[in-house]
Amino acid sequence: MTPFTYFQPAGLEEAFSLVAEHGPGTRLMAGGQSLLLALKERLARPPTVVSLSRIPELSAISYAEDGSLEVGAATTYAQLQKAAFTGWHRHISAIAGNLADRSVRSMGTIGGGACQADPRYDVPTLLVASAARMVIGSIDGMRSIDAAAFFSPAGGTTLGPRDILCRIVFPPAGVFASFGFDKFRFRVFDAAVVNAALAVTTDEAGRITIARLVFGGIAACPSVAGAAGARLCGVQLNEFASLPVADIAAQASEEVLPIATATTRHRQFQSELIKTITTGLLTQAGAPGG
Amino acid sequence: MQTITIHVNGKKVRGTIDERMLLIEFIRDVANLTGTHAGCWEARCGACAVELDGNTVKSCNVLAVQADGCSVFTVESLSQQRLKPVEHVTTQSLAGVYTPLQAIGSSAADLHPLQKAFHTCHALQCGFCTPGMLMVLKGFLAENPSPTREEVRMAIAGNICRCTGYQHIVDAAMMAAETLRAAGP
Incomplete structure (x- = not known):
């Protein structure tokens, strides 16, 4: 670690002014579980660290x-x-x-x-x-x-x-008619190779209005499979069984990670994982109580 | 430099330290309690786990200044420490009394149920990971007094042991859970 000045403000206003005062090099620390690893490796060398844990x-x-x-x-x-x-x-x-x-x-x-x-x-x-x-x-x-x-x-x-x-x-607890999350990682404490979430809202008749299918681990920010999600709209939640689930999963995979760009073993693995995880999420969403 | 106070095992420890000092360094070098082991320094191995204000944390990934005013319990807090100085420690003298508890002037009656279970189940060989395993399992069993073997494995996922293959550690955790359930409310 390179030396830094440490501040532990007790209120939000104090934290705002500390950050404004000490300039862009300042790093904020909540729990520090990622920042400390970076500090130890000297990947981050902030002159000032402001802790947010006492606010x-x-x-x-x-x-x-x-x-x-x-x-x-x-x-x-x-x-x-x-x-x-x-x-x-x-x-x-x-x-x-x-x-x-x-x-x-x-x-x-x-x-x-x-x-x-x-x-x-x-x-x-x-x-x-x-x-x-x-x-x-x-x-x-x-x-x-x-x-x-x-x-x-x-x-x-x-x-x-x-x-x-x-x-x-x-959003409120009742907003989503169905919510699912799944991921694959090699060891339990590892970050995910691919993670995915499916959030579904329905109208009064029980038809799906929004189906947001999001994947992590693929691009630099979460990837939304908009077209694959749109295919679910208008369908009744309990009629999921009639949907071509594998086809939608394949479309989602192609949408967020086109197979033509998956040139490494790892990318190809991710592409397969997206299909598997999506199939699981869709099946789960269609199951009673999903 | 900052002056901080941390209650380590119920004792107030004050130190004037560099902001960069990690909690594990404070425990080992300022509070002089070397039971907590520093393994990887990158929050992987879990040997440095301690209890910080009721939560188990990896003390190599917490700054000592973050713990200012907090209370920390280390592995030494599990059982009464009655260390008497051992004179002339040689391999031979240790072999003569090769019951380690006797060697340090302690007795099995003093051990925490978890420590006793680790002893009985042979859940340690070199013992480097043990302080971390004990502290994590202590927190876990307080939260979940009747765990399954699978749950115990998930709980110690962040603690690495190169000797035992974990089997005996899980055995020990199950045994300790049983003892604690019987003793508890």
């Missing part, structure tokens, strides 16, 4: 009036895993409880995973699939953007040097 409003879980779930950016995976959620929010707990390992989950945070924006991580895929809103603050005020706009297509995030991700707002 109470950043690690709170609450509900908005409309039932949206507001999760502070510095909420640890362990907290999310233990939270008593209902509806599709239970998948947030399940995802948070099934990444990295026990000891890392006690320190690692959902906002850290989002800002790290490693496409192999589960958090970016979850955020884009669930169309979460990212609440970003800076000394100039608060604003919120869509998760899809948060991740830059070139990799990384679209956060400015003075910005701090403060909250993640997930």
